[in-house]
Each structure stands twice: as C-alpha cells, then as structure tokens.
Amino acid sequence: MDWRHDAICRDEDPELFFPIGTSGPALLQVEQAKAVCRRCPVTESCLQWALESGQDAGVWGGMSEDERRAVKRRGGLRVGAPTA
Secondary structure, eight states, rough: OOGGGGGGGGGGGGGGGGSSSSSSSHHHHHHHHHHHHTHHHHTTHHHHHHHHHHHSOOOOOBBBHHHHHHHHHSOOTHHHHHOO
C-alpha cells in the first residue's frame, strides 16, 4: 500500500504545507506543518519520497525546504538519523 494512505496530512489543508516566504507568518506556518508531521506514522517514507522525487517546495517528512536542501548537500539521510 502507498504510504500516502496513512499520512496524517491527508486531513489537513494542503496550503499549510506550502507557506509563502521564509520569514514572519511563514515561519509559524512551517512550525504548524511540522507539528502535523510529528504526529504522522509515515514521516520517514514521506521525507524519502520528497528527497528522491526532488520536491523543492513545502514541508515534507517534517522538514522545511531549507532543511531538505541541507540534507541534499550533505549527501542524503544517514540510516538511523532523526528526521524531524
């Protein structure tokens, strides 16, 4: 079964995960999206998919755009590394 069927964010407004900007209200929105991710049973699968499919925008797997870019620069996630 596809991991997206178990994603908690399915019941949330998709706009929550795609803030506009990187300061002020957008920072609060990113934190709110990450709070949803922290309750989700498929966070690791979500993050892996986002990294592998090149998702540049939004919060995926509990990570912001900047956090995912940093992961890519470091060469990807390490096995057993915390994701959020």
